[in-house]
Amino acid sequence: MPTAVKKDLVYSDLSGKIIGILLDVYNQLGYGYPEKTYQKALAIAFTKAGLKFVEQLYVPVIFEGIIVSKNFFDFLIEDKIVLEIKKGDYFVKSHIDQTYRYLVSKNLKLGILAYFAPRTVHLKRVVNLY
Numbered sequence: 001m002p003t004a005v006k007k008d009l010v011y012s013d014l015s016g017k018i019i020g021i022l023l024d025v026y027n028q029l030g031y032g033y034p035e036k037t038y039q040k041a042l043a044i045a046f047t048k049a050g051l052k053f054v055e056q057l058y059v060p061v062i063f064e065g066i067i068v069s070k071n072f073f074d075f076l077i078e079d080k081i082v083l084e085i086k087k088g089d090y091f092v093k094s095h096i097d098q099t100y101r102y103l104v105s106k107n108l109k110l111g112i113l114a115y116f117a118p119r120t121v122h123l124k125r126v127v128n129l130y
Contacts, residue, residue, distance in 0.1 A: 017051070022121050
């Protein structure tokens, strides 16, 4: 039975494709690996799926023309969606805030926060409404 994709979601088709890839990677690898292992596997899967992405994208935080901090996105996919991956069993507010800051810093609309947990991948969409 096909799954329904809500058409009012930001980038519903692209985010659905990314979520499918996240689930495929988890189903093949299982739980227990470091984040870097999942990141490498996702890069292979994104390439195979024909998605354009940048891994570990450096984005400086600038205040009055001076770099005061730096961000590294796990993935920026199709210049539209930030994907942050974590290993754990539950969402932490600081990770949601981190993903939101990434969206604001590049004026992007959608982030996906993915937790590789013992029994599945937990997913959270983070939306920048501004």
